[in-house]
Amino acid sequence: MGLYFNSVLTELVIAVLTLLAVAYVYFTRNFRTWEKKGIPFLKPIPFFGNYKDLILVRKTTGVLLKDIYDKAADKPYIGVYAFDQPALVVRDTELIKKVLVKDFSAFVDRNFTPDKKLDPLAHRGLFSVSGQKWRQLRMKLTPTFTSGKMKRMFSLVDECGKQLVTYVEKHTEDGVLEVKDAMARFTTDVISTCAFGIEGDALTSDNSVFRAMLKRIFDLTYVRGLALMTAFFAPALASALKLQFVDDLTMNWIRKTVWSTVEYREKNNVVRKDFLDMLMQIRSKGQVEDDDNKEVSQKSSENFVFEGDDFVGQCFVFLTAGFETSSTTITFALYELSFHSEIQTRAREEIQSVLQKYDGHLTYEGLQEMTYVGKVVSETLRKYPVLPFLDRKAVMPYTLPESNIQLEKGSVVLIPVMGIHYDSKFYPDPERFDPERFSEERKRARPNYTYLPFGEGPRNCIGDRMGLMQSKVGLVHILANYEVKSCQGTPFPIVFDPRNSLLGTKDGIPLRFTRIKQVPAA
Template identity: 45%
Template sequence: MALLTGSWLGDSITLFLGFVTIFVTWIKWSHSYWQRKGLFTPPTTFFFGNGKKIFTQEQSFGDFTVDMYRYFKSHHKPHGGFYLLFMPTYMPVDPELVKYVMQNDFNHFVDRGLYYNEETDPLSAHLFSLDGAKWRNLRVKMTPTFTSGKMKMMFDTLVKCGDQLLTEMNKTVGNTSIDIKDMLSRFTTDIIGTVAFGIDCNSLKNPDNEFNRYMKLFFLDGFWDNIIGFITFVTPGIAKKLGLKAVKPPLSKFFMRVVKDTVDYREKNNIHRKDFMHLLLQLKNRGKLDEDGGILKEIGDDKESDLSINELAAQAFVFFLAGYETSSTTMTFCLFELASNPEIQEKLRQEVFEVLKQHDNKLTYDATMEMHYMEKVINETLRKYPPVPGLNRICTKDYKVPGSNIMIKKDTKVWIPVLGLQRDPEFYPDPEKFDPERFSEENKNERHPYTFIPFGEGPRVCIGLRFGMMQTKVGLSILLKNYKFSVSSKTTVPLQLDPRSFIMSTEGGIWLNYTEV
């Protein structure tokens, strides 16, 4: 018996050691992928590749992106390869190669390679994540929802939310510093809730309301949530097979209920409003937008062109997330830089006063379009702090990199280093300095256009770019017209990026003092 037990134990140990040997060999072989291709790559750490600090939350995606970019740039390479765990990822460094990926040879890089699951995680199947024909068809449907005419239609709603922002800001003006990101997140929640659903979220009045609570749930991750997020990002195919979900079930349940209740109420009562949900309902019931504003329920000739209720909910969801987070993030960093540079703040404030004076002191859509210095200030903010520090693509068919012998195989991940490009001293001398004049027409014309891509570029450029800029201009106009800002001692300077957040965010928040103008 003892002999049999010893034999079994010995066989088990041998089997285990064999498995370990095969696993170690496979990992090392995986981490030699780019070397075998002849592409320059940094030294790796076993198993983690180059992403250990991301996985252990010691480093943000933004800092990681800049590190990889600068490593390749310092070795005078136009591109390079790195590894997230065992997954090889290609990084174009030369702006011209970035242009090839995003524009010239877009047909090789149509997809983002992101996780989505229409059946078990319907809110994940939105325009940002979809690929192939599904993305193309939906993009065509959605594009008319963001024309200048549609933006004007929604503008008054934004201004009304701005009035409530002033009411809340006035409660503590001159008395205490505020976490400006928290205030602006509540502001954008109210805007998106009203514009997307026609619902008064009252986040400014009541920070603990349902919408604000559930939106924060999406961005507040525990250790296990981060592991799931990393798996869905690095290996979406495996995540789908494992049944993992990108959207937390409580949030998904809440959001689907809100969408269905809103759709049912509007259709039963033939209600239409000047908002995003009205446009989605037209796509649901007609497959196209109709300028007369009605919500009729006749189905178009091509039933496949109509949005299903799940597709409608997914688009409303990504619109909510993008509008809630990216605009509040941009405004937060913008106000931090204005508070740190009082002369720029005052120059922008004077522009706001002068433009409003020409429009009977009313904030209108046309007035925001005339605030050209504000546009420079926002663009300089987006240069230093793009909401998403890098953009991902996946190679959809084998691609030979121009000017090289490197062949990128189908299904290879591509990481476009937005933050690396935008903080490169070659393109932006003294990149840490906040200088809106970098975006004068003369200076812009001297730079490669693909060194500034905070919203992406090419056919997959952010579809909500206009709305995001409009929302940001409205918020800044209202705040600068009424208050002067300075940096509070509660803010840690220099700012440190939060390693737990994929979106550009700071540890400890950004606290500002403010007084009435």
């Protein structure tokens, strides 16, 4: 019996060691990529590459890439490895311009690739589609985010802003409110009404289905956080490990919600002039009608299909991208303003002045006139870029400027937005919150491609106008009615959630709200 046990144990040990040896070879097989090309690189660790702190949930992606950016302070770029996958982290602003704009044809695609079977809605959304399909979708969807379309949707967003004020009034306890949750409820209602034409009820009910579903997407476990991270940096590994970002229940709910709404509108000739209406125009007519309601051609792009998950995927992207980015931006803005009363006072005075001009009502035109509020939002996105890096993948061989170094087709390029935003060469004393960095004079003095919260070039964020509009509306309604200060539970310094590839707080952000009397109600 003893001999048999020893034999089995020996075989087990050999099997484990063999498996480890195979895994070691697999996860180190590309570790000489940058050395062979003569590109400076950070020494990788087997199984982790240079992403150990990310994989072990010690740092969030933006902070990790910022640290890499800082380590390469005298270099235009530096090579790193995500697990075993090589990626080039670019620092030089001229090279960033080439990747994002000048040589865009060589870097059309993102590396971000959700599995088409496990995450079909994310896979087919505009953010992740590639090649000719991306070009067609981008062309079709661009007219949905013109200033004219935003103006039409403004009243829907403004109504949610009014409900936000009511929510704050009802849910402060001893003057304290958990801001992260409140702003998430606000953007949930904005997105549900603008994208789906459905009342989300996140600000009026604790039983909001939209709120519950978005929490299922963004309340990340380690495994789902790993799924999101690998989709950005090692998509083949994500597929091999069957890592799913959005569960089937949530995806099926989104499909059902979209198609039931489409069916109802088609049967009853309902027109709301929201995002879903515009998608329905693309589906039926091939394009969106212009801002003057003129008839459009029935002609559609050759081989362009806009049915099934291709259609629902765009709703999914609008839902997820619009929700997380804006709620996080408003949260961070209020957090900073709670520590900077002079900035908050100046923003409020501008808000009150513009509201008085428009008889106490917030209008689309009035929002554009609130230039200092715009600076506050810009500085918030500088210090807290929600997507703290940009990823691109070479679709053809590319020779790095002023060198004979060639990147092969499929090579990944990363642009560390957070690192650039915290570079003291561009933003002196970068930890300081200073909206005046975005005065016209100081913006002109900075090099281009040093402010990238929405990316740049043909593949920049298509919904930046919508994101800025709802962020400003939420902020204006709060500041017109409340003074916001930090309280005993307010975290300092702020702690980012290491499970999330986007930039968000690990815990809640409680702040103290004091009602302002005798001011125009926004």
